[in-house]
Amino acid sequence: MLAFTKIDRVNATKRGVMERIKDYKEVYNLFDKLKAKEQADRLAKENIRLDKEAKETKRLKDMIFGIGKSQGVVAEEFFENSIESNLKVAGVQYDMMYKNLEKHMKKISGEYDIVLVNGTELLIIEVKYNAHLNDLDKFLNTQVPKFKKLFPEYSNFKHNLAFASFHINEDFMKEALDNNVIILQRKGELVETIIPKNMD
Secondary structure (H helix, E strand, O other), X not given: OHHHHOOOOOOOOEOOHHHHXXXXXXXXXXXXXXXXXXXXXXXXXXXXXXHHHHHHHHHHHHHHHHHHHHHHHHHHHHHHHHHHOOOEEOOEEOOEEEEEEEEEOOOOEEEEEEEEEOOOEEEEEEEEEEOOHHHHHHHHHHHHHHHHHHOHHHOOOEEEEEEXXXXXXXXXXXXXXXXXXXXXEEEOOEEEEEOOHHHO
């Protein structure tokens, strides 16, 4: 159907009313076979062109998605390796580290990039290559509440939150710190830790 937006459509000629009432035959005269073949060939070529364009669009989309995904993996590996060396964040020493912690229940599921635990506290760390405010909103209002339902065994623990990223703008940092979220930011090969004021 879309091909007709670029290709002139040729219809068979209509028979006149007076001619049709005499014999009750088809409204349209027989379509010229040569014209029908020409039109079919044009449509086939246009469909091939559209199919190629669709495949190229999908290829570019997959490539862009792949780049974004690989950047996320790089960020996760960097922060995992940095934190794993001593399991200490914002002055708190942790005993265990979980990577890509997942849990699925009947009506709820969640995945957490990094979770650190000791006897009384835990730290949930969300990792992004680029930090956006909508990521922070999802973390605070969806992922963290889900964690408390998925892991009730930690209900008596103090829950600390952190956001780790290679790129964090001022608006994100202010919003995160206002919500008592620790910032972990890459500075060369090191991790800079920025702690909310009321956690000092």
